Amino acid sequence: MSNSKFRKDRTPLYLKVAEVLRQRILRKVWQAGEFLPTVNELMEEFQVARVTVREAVKILESEGLVDPRRGRGTVVLAHKSPTRPLHVVTSLSELVDVYRGDVPDLVSLEDRVTELPEGVSTGTSVGEYHMLKRMHSRDGQRYCVITLYLAKAIFDKHEQEFRTSLALPVLFDDPDIDISIARQRLLVSKCDMETAMHLDIPLGEPVAEVRRILCDSNENILYVADVIYRGDYIQLDMNLLA
Amino acid sequence: MSNSKFRKDRTPLYLKVAEVLRQRILRKVWQAGEFLPTVNELMEEFQVARVTVREAVKILESEGLVDPRRGRGTVVLAHKSPTRPLHVVTSLSELVDVYRGDVPDLVSLEDRVTELPEGVSTGTSVGEYHMLKRMHSRDGQRYCVITLYLAKAIFDKHEQEFRTSLALPVLFDDPDIDISIARQRLLVSKCDMETAMHLDIPLGEPVAEVRRILCDSNENILYVADVIYRGDYIQLDMNLLA
DNA sequence: ACCCAAAGTCCTATATATAGGACTAATGTG
DNA sequence: CACATTAGTCCTATATATAGGACTTTGGGT
Structure with a gap:
């Protein structure tokens, strides 16, 4: 060599x-x-x-x-085999199920009204969104930082629930909310400084950056989530014949 | 801060x-x-x-x-915006199409008969496989190292083609080959020493490890591909409502 | 007890990383 | 031209990284 x-x-x-x-x-x-x-x-x-x-x-x-x-x-020495407990799934109903079964600890990082971030390439902004930035952990293991943007009207309707639990099941269970477009993108990148500190991992460590966008039938953007997962915490399984 | x-x-x-x-x-x-x-x-x-x-x-x-x-x-200074030209797709026909339109430079690294690697969790081994390990590049940019395992009988049938072009289109175009199971897994990890040298990137750099498995209707494993992509070369777009 | 293998320690030495501070050189602006 | 701003250079100093080599200590096996 x-x-x-x-x-x-x-x-x-x-x-x-x-x-x-x-x-x-x-x-x-x-x-x-x-x-x-x-x-x-x-x-x-x-x-x-x-x-x-x-x-x-x-x-x-x-x-x-x-x-x-x-x-x-x-x-x-014997050591715990790396497990990648979190499956990033590729359908919305599965995603909601995964989230239903997931009860992570949530630490609020930011919570305010704002506009959508730049670079959202699907759908049309409704103007004002409520932004919730949080860190998730399970069993003391921090595994992702998520930044949610919820259309303000929707946020106001379920404010308490959005604040205390995961957003997608709340969204999915509202019969007035019609989701016609649901897209997700995953990028592999290096952890930035701020996220590294939240997740207690080194700067530059491999992470998955996931962006999810949900729109209604008029292509209005209801929900955007930017999630940064520790790379070693997730896996993505796909059936290529589905 | x-x-x-x-x-x-x-x-x-x-x-x-x-x-x-x-x-x-x-x-x-x-x-x-x-x-x-x-x-x-x-x-x-x-x-x-x-x-x-x-x-x-x-x-x-x-x-x-x-x-x-x-x-x-x-x-x-002005700099080329990072593009992630390679889309890792989530259906087999799309994958084959992507591969058809892709004419990378192939550098052979290894080429021999072997058994399947450990950890292939879907399907049944047919015993002997022909292993081709290659590095792909486009426009002088090395972007992945791929290790293919093709069932020996299939390899022997299209030996010349498998050696000189991408495997999936060859496989897909053979009318005698019936693919009933096609799965793909993506992991985010740190680049190992050997791959780092092939791709000319630093040890520990974020990469995507992708494993693809294709089986016939008897669950015999026809094809396994272990691909390590530079993390910054790929993106994965998913329609959550498909 | 003796021998061998392997980690641990110590020595000398050079290169690199990091720090604080002061002074110099280059570039705009009025 | 004078002045203000900013990168560049130089100085002293300590800490860390890396090297090669020799000797010591420890743990098994015979």
Whole structure:
């Protein structure tokens, strides 16, 4: 393996060695109880100094992934397999069902009247929207930051519910609300500074940016949601023959 | 803005300042021709030293995003808006159409007979598969690494075509091939070392890992594709009412 | 007990990251 | 031209990253 690229950017080498080893551990290249290659072998593989390898191993140790044992080697510890508990679904009724079964903790970040954000490419603005920005978590794990824009008339009608629970089931259960257009877009990107702080993840970490737009039969925009999910918390399963 | 989190991990500060500023520029917080905050203002905002800010600006300059002018300030340059030219679609016929219209450059990385990889959770293995691993690029831009597993009998039937063009149209056009199950999963993750080198992107960069599985009516697995796309090259649009 | 393997420690050394501060050079504007 | 603003340069200083090498300590196995 040529390591010329490995050395090219300015991220410290020990952070990169740690990342490579972490991915291998999480992908089960080594089972719990097995030993990492020795420090000398890793020095050879990555073409780095002993201190660089040891610094990387120290990071993995602090994450509970390995236990270095003098005279023996560095043993891989059992760790929780990464699960991606949240399924991003691809139909509105499924989405509402998922949301019904989801009772995350909500922390309000912002709550005010505003206009739609730029770049909403489907439908027609009704002018004023109520914006709710919140962070969701489950079992103490923060997993997304969501910014909702609800047409003001709709928000006013169910104000209390929108404030205390997830928006989509509320919307879906209102018989006066007719949804004719429902689109969703997913982008893969790097976490921005503000969201990183809310989610307690590093700047630049992989996230999924999801935008959802719901319109009525006159193409009036009723609801826009901009959600930033931790990339490692979600998966997206699709039936290509549906 | 509290910067306690900003300082917390061991990535060099100037790399992080550069990332924050880069995102702002790409998200059009400043238009081309506008000025970044002064060095003093950035020092204040991020609570870092002058040299740290200047190092960050130097990186952005090397990327052609800014032009620092002594006595004036640092002007934001026009830059190509990020486009995400590749749409990951959610139906098989669309997928085949996209692939028909796509004539990327293919670089063969691996080409051999093997078994299916672990973790294929749909369908039944037919035993032997021909594995083709390739890198795709367009206009000199590498955008994905794909690992195909084709049932050996099918591969042998269209060996030449599979070697020189995209697999799905070939598969779809064979009247003897009956596809009854077609599933796709998308995960957001960090780029691994090997793929990073193929795609010429940094280790840990956001990527989309896509697995596609096609089975016949007996649930025999005909085709598995593991694709790793650069996160910034793709988007996924869904009609939630389809 | 002895031997071997492997992590841990220590040493010297250079390069890079970060800081605070002062001074210089370049660019507009009035 | 004078003045104000802003990036660029230089200085001193500390902290961190990286390197190569040698020696010590620890844990198993025989």
